[in-house]
Amino acid sequence: xxxxxPVSGAAGTETEGGExxxxxxxxAAERRRWPHxxxxxxxxxxxxxxxxxxxxAASTYTSNEKRLLxxxxxxxxxxxxxxxxxxxxxxxxxxxxxxxxxxxxxRFTTFIAPYVKPVGxxxxxxxxxxxxxSGARLLTTVGAPQVLAVTPARAAAFFRSAAKSAQLSVIGLxxxxxxxxGYAFTSPGLxxxxxxxxxxxxxxxxxxxxxxxxxxxxxxxxxxxxRTQNNADLLVSDLQKLPITAQHASTTISFGNDDFTFVxxxxxxxxxxxxxxxxWVIGILGVLLSLGAAVLTGRLIARRxxxxxxxxxxxxxxxxxxxxxxxxxxIAQTLQHALLPEGLPKIPxxxxxxxxxxxxxxxxxxxDWYDLIGLDDRRVLLVVGDVSGRGLRAAATMAQLRxxxxxxxxxxxxxxxxxxxLSRLVNVNTSGQIATILCALVDVGRHHVTVTxxxxxxPLLVSNGSGTFIHGEVGVPIGVRSGVRYTSTGVDAPPAATxxxxxxxxxxxxxxxxxxxxxxxxxxxxxxxGDLDELxxxxxxxxxSDGGDxxxxxxxxxxxx
Amino acid sequence: MSFEVAEEDGGTxxxxxxxxxxxxxxxxxxxxxAPALARKPPRVVVEVAQLRxxxxxxxxLxxxxxxxxPQIELRDVSPLLRRVVESMGLAExxxxxx
Numbered sequence: 001x002x003x004x005x006p007v008s009g010a011a012g013t014e015t016e017g018g019e020x021x022x023x024x025x026x027x028a029a030e031r032r033r034w035p036h037x038x039x040x041x042x043x044x045x046x047x048x049x050x051x052x053x054x055x056x057a058a059s060t061y062t063s064n065e066k067r068l069l070x071x072x073x074x075x076x077x078x079x080x081x082x083x084x085x086x087x088x089x090x091x092x093x094x095x096x097x098x099x100x101x102x103x104x105x106x107r108f109t110t111f112i113a114p115y116v117k118p119v120g121x122x123x124x125x126x127x128x129x130x131x132x133x134s135g136a137r138l139l140t141t142v143g144a145p146q147v148l149a150v151t152p153a154r155a156a157a158f159f160r161s162a163a164k165s166a167q168l169s170v171i172g173l174x175x176x177x178x179x180x181x182g183y184a185f186t187s188p189g190l191x192x193x194x195x196x197x198x199x200x201x202x203x204x205x206x207x208x209x210x211x212x213x214x215x216x217x218x219x220x221x222x223x224x225x226x227r228t229q230n231n232a233d234l235l236v237s238d239l240q241k242l243p244i245t246a247q248h249a250s251t252t253i254s255f256g257n258d259d260f261t262f263v264x265x266x267x268x269x270x271x272x273x274x275x276x277x278x279x280w281v282i283g284i285l286g287v288l289l290s291l292g293a294a295v296l297t298g299r300l301i302a303r304r305x306x307x308x309x310x311x312x313x314x315x316x317x318x319x320x321x322x323x324x325x326x327x328x329x330x331i332a333q334t335l336q337h338a339l340l341p342e343g344l345p346k347i348p349x350x351x352x353x354x355x356x357x358x359x360x361x362x363x364x365x366x367x368d369w370y371d372l373i374g375l376d377d378r379r380v381l382l383v384v385g386d387v388s389g390r391g392l393r394a395a396a397t398m399a400q401l402r403x404x405x406x407x408x409x410x411x412x413x414x415x416x417x418x419x420x421x422l423s424r425l426v427n428v429n430t431s432g433q434i435a436t437i438l439c440a441l442v443d444v445g446r447h448h449v450t451v452t453x454x455x456x457x458x459p460l461l462v463s464n465g466s467g468t469f470i471h472g473e474v475g476v477p478i479g480v481r482s483g484v485r486y487t488s489t490g491v492d493a494p495p496a497a498t499x500x501x502x503x504x505x506x507x508x509x510x511x512x513x514x515x516x517x518x519x520x521x522x523x524x525x526x527x528x529x530g531d532l533d534e535l536x537x538x539x540x541x542x543x544x545s546d547g548g549d550x551x552x553x554x555x556x557x558x559x560x561x
Numbered sequence: 562m563s564f565e566v567a568e569e570d571g572g573t574x575x576x577x578x579x580x581x582x583x584x585x586x587x588x589x590x591x592x593x594x595a596p597a598l599a600r601k602p603p604r605v606v607v608e609v610a611q612l613r614x615x616x617x618x619x620x621x622l623x624x625x626x627x628x629x630x631p632q633i634e635l636r637d638v639s640p641l642l643r644r645v646v647e648s649m650g651l652a653e654x655x656x657x658x659x
Binding site for chain 1: 581584591613614616617618620621622624625627628629640641644645647648649650651654
């Protein structure tokens with residue numbers, strides 16, 4: 001027993017696999033074939049949009065930076081320009097003083113000394129010169145020795161040109177241990193030209209930073225003499241590496257007969273770090289979104305493909321089911337009609353008619369049938385039967401019973417014997433089916449009917465405007481037991497009587513007793529005129545009009561005299 | 562259609578059916594009762610007080626049960642159903658009791 005468990009379990013699994021119906025395989029294949037192109041398209045479109053947005057953000061950032069930097073350099077230049085008179089004015093005043101005092105060295109020295117300091121003053125040193133026809137003559141020097149004094153010829157040339165100008169004259173950068181910037185103011189005097197000449201030392205290495213408290217502490221800068229950014233003309237910068245290659249802005253400030261060029265670049269983004277990173281943020285988010293959208297698109301397409309596959313499979317299965325269903329119905333119907341008599345026997349003295357109606361609701365055929373078997377020229381066996389259940393099995397059992405009845409009837413077996421023999425053919429325990437059968441043996445000439453019933457509804461005998469059900473002894477249906485003994489009941493039929501045998505589909509309705517249905521049939525049958533065919537048509541039409549999900553067989557026989 | 566299957570002390574198999582029992586659902590009941598029936602109970606009681614309708618397939622099933630066990634009883638049978646069973650000559654086979 002225990003050994004059988006796994007074996008039967010394995011068999012069960014195999015059966016399930018066999019019922020696969022081929023749905024799983026195409027779906028799995030579809031799942032493996034990732035749908036690339038639409039997803040790639042989405043990714044490409046997303047990346048293009050991202051690229052455009054990044055470019056826009058970056059260009060906006062750059063142009064804003066440029067605009068802000070221009071504002072800053074203008075501010076810084078203005079501030080710087082405001083400081084320049086602090087250099088020019090003392091020198092101009094000193095020259096004017098010398099002119100007014102006829103070159104009074106003492107007063108000159110007293111005036112200019114406060115401005116001269118080795119470090120941190122306007123001037124490193126200032127000297128006073130007198131220009132005459134013979135050249136320039138040094139009157140005095142305040143502060144450190146001057147670089148220009150070493151080259152008197154150059155000094156004379158510079159002073160001569162400076163004398164022609166009413167403004168500050170700049171000689172330029174003077175090389176030395178610490179380069180100096182030299183400039184001069186001349187004043188035409190009564191005794192000749194007086195020149196006040198100042199030199200300012202540049203910071204060590206020409207490098208100096210803004211103080212951290214300065215409003216321009218966030219800028220790098222470089223200050224050049226002249227209008228170009230030559231390294232040789234550099235006065236001061238906070239950067240070691242020049243010229244400035246990063247984004248920068250410059251302004252030119254007039255200084256005497258020369259100019260300063262002030263160049264700045266931002267240490268940090270002027271719009272803030274977020275503005276600087278915004279293109280990156282947009283780019284990264286855009287790429288992620290594009291990839292996400294692509295993956296999502298891929299999945300959606302895969303899902304849709306799966307769903308379409310599945311729908312297709314289901315449709316095929318449904319189609320197959322419909323086909324099989326229709327096929328079984330067709331087979332069963334074909335069988336049913338093949339099993340019913342093709343034509344009814346012509347019996348002198350009676351007219352016969354029969355109908356079979358399939359159930360309305362059930363698509364499966366039922367197991368009802370009728371038969372009329374001419375035994376000889378004066379006797380006819382009228383049979384109506386009903387096999388329980390529906391479909392091919394019911395039809396097959398019906399066929400078996402019907403042909404068996406033909407065979408036994410041919411052997412001249414009386415109805416009770418026929419039914420008894422039939423009871424050996426069907427067993428409810430093996431087939432799950434039972435069958436009710438009514439045999440009415442009609443002796444046409446003697447106007448006599450012998451009824452034998454295996455669990456079947458009684459036949460109706462109509463004559464002279466009244467109906468009588470022939471209630472004989474009812475034996476058990478075929479299939480209940482083997483070798484049942486059946487009892488027959490005989491009645492005489494009046495002239496022109498009509499015998500009707502039928503199955504329960506004609507009279508049975510849910511929720512009401514059979515007797516009600518039988519009464520309805522009796523009234524309907526009694527109230528009809530016309531021939532037998534018309535009667536059966538009317539009965540089938542009227543009695544099955546409300547209800548009738550069961551199939552129905554009805555057979556009739558009417559004496560002509 | 563709904564049903565209950567109970568195996569009582571003493572071996573009686575009690576099947577209570579309600580609603581409508583016909584060809585569309587008779588197989589469900591048959592499958593549900595089959596295992597208990599295979600244990601060969603001495604007696605089957607079919608309670609049909611709440612059964613509104615039974616067609617010939619239902620009756621065929623009960624006949625099948627009747628042939629499988631020594632004793633069967635169709636209990637609390639409505640007049641409608643009683644009439645059907647009687648008309649089929651099965652009152653004795655199914656031991657119909659009011």
